[in-house]
Amino acid sequence: MAIQSTNPMTGKVEKKFTELSSAETSSILSSVADAFSTWKLSSFEQRADCLRNLAGLLRERADSFAELMAAEMGKPLKSGRAEVLKSATVCDFYADNGADMLASEPKTVDGMQCYVDYAPMGTVLAVMPWNYPVWQVLRIAVPSLMAGNTMVLKHASNVPQCALALEDIFRDSIFPENVFRSLLIGAGQVEQVLDHDSVIGVCLTGSEGAGRKVAAAAGAKLKKSVMELGGSDAFVVLADADLDKASVIGAESRCSNAGQACIAAKRFIVHSDIYDSFVQKLKGCMESVVMGSPLDEDTVMGPMASHQFRNDLQIQVDACLKVGGELVIGGSIPEGEGAFYPQTIITDVPFDSKAGRDEFFGPVALVFRADSEEQAMEMANDSSFGLGGSVWTRDEEKGLRLARQIEAGLVYLNGRVSSRPPLPFGGVKNSGYGRELSTYGIREFTNVKSVCIG
Template sequence: MAIQSTNPMTGVVENTFEELSTEQTAKVLSSVSVAFKSWRESALDHRAECLRNLAGILRERADRFARLMAAEMGKPLNSGRAEVLKAATVCDYYADNGAQMLACKDQHVDGMQTYVDYAPMGTVLAVMPWNYPVWQVLRIAVPTLMAGNTMVLKHASNVPQCAIAIEEAFRDSIFPADAFRTLLIGARQVEDVLGHDSVVGVCLTGSEDAGRKVAALAGSNLKKSVMELGGSDAFVVLADADLDRAAETGAASRCSNAGQACIAAKRFIVHTDVYDDFVSRLKEQMAGLIMGDPLDPETVMGPMASHRFRAELQEQVNRCRAAGGEVLLGGEIPEGKAAFYPATIISGIPFESSAAREELFGPVAMVFRAESDENAMEMANDSRFGLGGSVWTQDEKKGLRLARRIEAGLVYVNGRVSSRPPLPFGGVKNSGYGRELAEYGIREFVNVKSICVG
């Protein structure tokens, strides 16, 4: 089967690639397995040097990557450059801190000298999404390789040029030739890859459905898995919040990447005392966002990644209407061949309805009224998701207390939720399990080995 790169701005198929055959995939896996045997023995300072070299290449190629992202999934150029530069920072972070995180720990236990070692395990499969096609790959690949493992990437089928460019960056760096490889394969070949003897685990960022399938495959093969799945982050605005700052941040969070982000403000839960004022400010902010050609430097919000994704989003908006929601802004597909969807706000959706429980993967904000702080917490946690969230209040002690109650892996007080190299990242409930980044991420695919000397 063919893998196509289709421009969501023009609808033009810009490139076509043939999927690797089963035999070709097996050959790549064998090469990566051979590379692991030497890479696992490499010194930590050499691995750090490789990461610094890779960071330099990413920075040099930021414009090229940004244009590929614009062409394949509609990301504005400025956002694309920022994503690549952020990916370079994760290289710097693990180059500076990885050796310490992997250092052997010694102690005395019952009169014995004991050691805890972090040993690499083999080749890790990364099944990655299209919405942040560079950052999400690098944030899992970098700690995995720093730990001494090798990696193969099965990227989303609509960003093959980005996938190839990432492999080229590794190949042109001082990493071993087969330490990181891209597999241009479809979803049906994931089962074969996970069954390969050299593959020790899988990390997936994607939908609940994809996570269930890949996690089941990993389990059937007794392979470790890390899942970062969907989210419907609560954006809780309390009565004493700075409404202007909250509305500006909320609009940017909801509409960044055309709303196609797992960690983004999606459910705006607003105290009744400030509900009308906040919604008015949010509407003003979202209405002012510039939607246009991703190659135009003035563009803030480009097209959605495909017409299919846009059609699915419109169906969700229609279900919100049918459930009783009122569209305050946007809500209709504009004319034209590009896959644009306008910034949209929907209020009045019955909280108990199925429409209110869906993840809206596009620039659509659902706003809900909370009668009290306690009611806001109940609404924030009444979700099958638990990826990110935020609390907005000028009382920082109260904000911290309530943030601890939100059932999510990453919660901000008076800030926009974002993943950062020093912070563990991942979700609870149907948003997945395991952690990326920080010292937790680098230890997900290692053998935590105890050694005792009597």
């Protein structure tokens, strides 16, 4: 895939970049390895100061990052700013809490004084997607850097300007030079990066297919990997749910970022007693979402990230209709400029069909009927994915019990699924393994080392 910025509003290539040569990549990796030799010796206080400085620069540059995201992948300006400001909070969180999370833990074992330490290991490779081109990167980079590691970023090939802007902001901060670098390379060079002695592991956010390839390459080199892959989150609406709230949040989750989010609500599993009522409320809420140019401040949902992604989504929608799905709204590519796809609701897709099980990376809601709470839970867990999910009921005790039964890494009761710095984030099954964020995330790429006094 070419490394270039293609505006999803026009379909025109705005800027092209030359992929780094193998020699150039190796040179950067060596520079980052040299930076690690001193960065690993820095104090937690020094690292926290760097993160606070980075947070300040992110807040200052929120508008410029938002403009880049609008131009490269179609995110509305308002959403782009919110993404950058959220990214600043992850810097604050680890600046405030990272030292405690990585503090040496004293233990007495068989009369010996022992310690469990969390030591930095080297350079972490981040293979990142285009849909949240700032947040996805920094939620990995910030804890890794706070732990004393260095990082190289292989960003998605359609957001190269975002990748370079991230490198620039680290260069302009008080972080030492080469602690964070962006590599403008294609997928073909990922294995070369993993081959480098200084690279101790890889964190990937992306498709299941990409995850399998990169995880296999890392495993062959005995290097750790953390995988955050696709999702087909269940949105379970029980008979006693607050339908007004559930429909509003369901529409927001399905249409945010033009539906291009791993943890968006995708499979709406609704109790038959309130099925028809919920579908109508969801329809009204989704229709009210303002779709338009990402440069318009009133826009809630911009175009999809590319015309090809939109065309692929249409193929999935057509497959649903072919197996018996009923279109409630949307379902076809609109005329005019821009890679827009309308808010779409499809009912009556056979639950066990391939069309009903695939991940939909766009503003398409599939609504399924469940005749009991037990059936709803069975349907929620009958998926190859397990990233997020939610349960909607006025009975908090029951809802909490059912939420704990959902096979996913992050489940909300009566709320929209979202990643937050204090909470571990990641999936099970084909949604990946390992955890980002929280204490678990900052320790993923550390040497958990026992030191004992005999």
